Amino acid sequence: MRPIPPIPLRHTRTMLSGLALLLAGTSALAGDIVGQVTGPDGKPLAGVRVQAPEALRSAVSAADGTFRLPDLPEGETPVIAGQLRLTTAVERVPVPASGEARIALQLQANGSIARAAALHAEPAPEHLAEKQAYLDSIQPVSGRVPNVLVILFDDLGYGDLSSYGNQLIRTPRIDALAQQGVKLEQFYSASPVCTPSRAALLTGRYPSRAHASNHVYFPTGSPMATIRRSMGWANALPQDEVLLPEVLARAGYATGAFGKWHLGDQPGHRPTDFGFRDYFGILYSNDMNPATLWRGNAVDTPADQTDQATLTERITDEAVAFLRAHAGGPFFAYVPYTAPHLPHHPNPKHSGVSEGGVYGDVIEDLDSNVGRLLDVLRELKVDDNTIIIVTSDNGGDYGGSAGDLRGRKGETWEGGQRVPAFVIWPGVTKPGTESREMAMNIDVFPSILAAAGIPLPPDRTIDGRDARGLLGGGETPHDFLYYLTTWSGQFDGIRDRRFKFHDIVPNVSPLGAGGDVPYNAVPSLYDLQRDNESHDLSARHPQDTARLRSQLESFRAAAASNPRGWREGNAAP
Template sequence: MTGSAKISGLSAFGRFAFAAVIASLLWSPPASAQTSDNAPRPNFVVIFVDDMGWGDLSSSGAEYIETPHIDSIGTDGLVMSQFYAGSNVCSPSRAALLTGRYAPRSGMQFVTRPHSDWGLPSEEITIAEMLRNAGYATGMIGKWHLGHRLEYWPTQQGFESFLGVPYSNDQEPFNLYRGTRMVEREIDQTTLEDTYATEAERFIADHAAEPFFLYYATNFPHRPLFFPPENTGRSGPAGDYGDTIETLDDAVGRILAALDENGLRENTLVIFTSDNGPWFQGSSGPFKGHKGDTNEGGYRVPFLLRWPAGVAAGTHNDAMSMSIDMLPTFAQLAGAQVPQDRTIDGRDVTAMWTRGAPSPHEILYFINNNGLAAVRSPRFKLLLSEYYRASHIDFRRYTAPKLFDMLADPQERYDIANRYPGEYERLLALAEEMSAEIAPMAVDRGGIYPDDPTAPLGPILDGDR
């Protein structure tokens, strides 16, 4: 599956079926991608952006937006064209990435609000906790959005350092914290990306002599959109959205440059991806739907990876994977221990990254709030529900679930359930089994606004506000 790391429309899909069959027989890793048991452990940098669509990078066809630094990650390493976020909205997606588990297992099916008194349970084991226990320095920069009481705060979830904000930039109060201390009450969001990038440069320099994990979770391009005044109009017709993404690309360039300046390029694994599809602006590429939808556009996101010591430049893998795979894969590469006392839904995808191997997943599940939105096999997808005029339409109650051939019709245009009744029944049975498994995990997190207007808003980190 080597070739251009540049994604071009749907050409990836035509190659997948053939490649998945022969990859394990014909593929051998390039010399530059060979690894050994006694090789030094890699550093990990995960750049997790907020509400960026599959089609929002210049390498994936964005018409006006230029993202040379982000694109270079894939050009110098790996692009995965069928990569999925763990959910179609913020908090569940972040929980899935950090725990390697579908969101219902941690009770994180819904988005936290400023009045929320719940968050990621302390019993959950995050990537940061796992790697810290394996001797890594761990730091987080940016948007947390997994609870803003002290017991849920990043510094209680494995991150030794934190500079960032409690939740999305459209929620208030919106203050900047270092550790548990507020350092900026009225954030100037036009300089927030610069603040984050400066902190990333500092973290990399401070920990250059030891293995580290940096989780860089920017607030952008989630709305409202902000960028330095001098970047106004930079992306032309793409407006504020494009200018925000190009500002983010500058920050990514600074992170990559900091790795180079500290001699860390070769053995630092850099990942760029998004928490879900685009919201009110942006592009899902050729795919149907956006953030919050149950279709591809809600879940399918960019995935670019650079790791010169382990992944050859120009690698492309078209097999399916999900953000839940990061925890077990990082464990494998870092010599860390995957939690054994709970279900880990992710799989070690090292071979997908380094050898172009097929996906270790026979099935992926797509969570939507307390329920199941879809079931995906390497070729087919069974869609269980959609939204119509703000109403949630459960196809198991209205008409029937829809079966799509994701190799021939990734846009989910044509239901072919009657052409493949055996596959339809198989995926439906798996959907019912998974639905029954997560049903007891259902939670009621209330609405967007607090039932009690006197409820405290924002972080409670010291017990006395």
């Protein structure tokens, strides 16, 4: 296992008091502890955190496994060392008044996580019969119904496009979407990380309802997949969730997905199991191994032959072929690119061209490939009957830009969940318009079904709303939107059309990382119309603070009492 993390020092006064007690109760700081960490095979282990927590000392083992904990008080002190998948070593070491104490720490294989994982299974589906009855009730569409193209970027930040203020990265093809449709200034992903956001986009539901709100899914058999199982967390989307491609396929749409899936990699949980008749891409993030490319349910490109530099181009090639094959429509094409998620490998065609460096090269390559998709729609003369939605799965990671927003990927500040978005919807959007009304990716599912004349599933809560009025220049269909933490999957924020209330809740990963409450952090109220979450206005607007806090608590209580959001008697949503 990973070593026990040091106690976070959130207050300067606490830190100084602790140090004063340490100094007052011991001899002068004098001795060092030096040693080496080895693994089960006796070979040196690098990168292991070694700590003397009572003396506030820590070190990381070097390439040869050695470490030094300097300037420790005379006397016995505990030393802790550990690493993922290995046991934690704990020794009490006598520190001399001067000189060095030498120790050797050997970490053994740790079977505890695997034994804990064996106690859990993937959550069992609860509404398979209701799902099947709903899908069986869907009739094929008739007449002229719109095609749908959804383009989803991976970790594209709010400030990564030139149309959203970036001064270094040029994105003319994506920017042109704003001239043809509506640019959304306050559009949100349902989570600040990948898996939960994608689940929300395709189901129209907050990801907590789909066992998808605790960070992201990992390749089966990987250490993190085992850790997720040991925590009782799902590692694949439940089979009783109803996804947009399943509904549209029943209605007669050709359905295809091209790019990153990240909702499960085992049979029964892959794209073709959830309504996509065609699939090409990677089943999880491109920084997870193996980076195998799949076609349908068969391996297309082994991991050792996958070229990340040309992955965006290959995804586009496959999507273009699908559009050509189904130009007679109706079709639903879902293109979730793997970029600009790490690692960044620019296509040679766009390497070194951007003033935004390597990251800019990757995004300008995306821009060019989005242009290819738009050109094909125009060439096929289906652009006047195709809904085009372009957005990101969450805020930008380090290396990307959140613009003037606070926070970034992994955080429930605006920079973690407010994302760029463009919509071209023939007959609904007006060219060259902008909207500052709030919407979320959960609105895609109900909006498209409404446009196709397809009823929503009656057995479950659909959190999204038909947003066509907003897209046409009207007001938001939401009274409130909610924010979900990355690891704990708890609702820690709520916003209305003006204010955002941000609460403090636990958010610690199984590895012990994150979750520390920042110094002086308290539940706060922000005016999103006039500020970027810099100034807490809870004292100035106590009634709005109380109102939003109360609404958040009510929503949490309702979600806790009915986690999956089932509706009794299949009542209409």
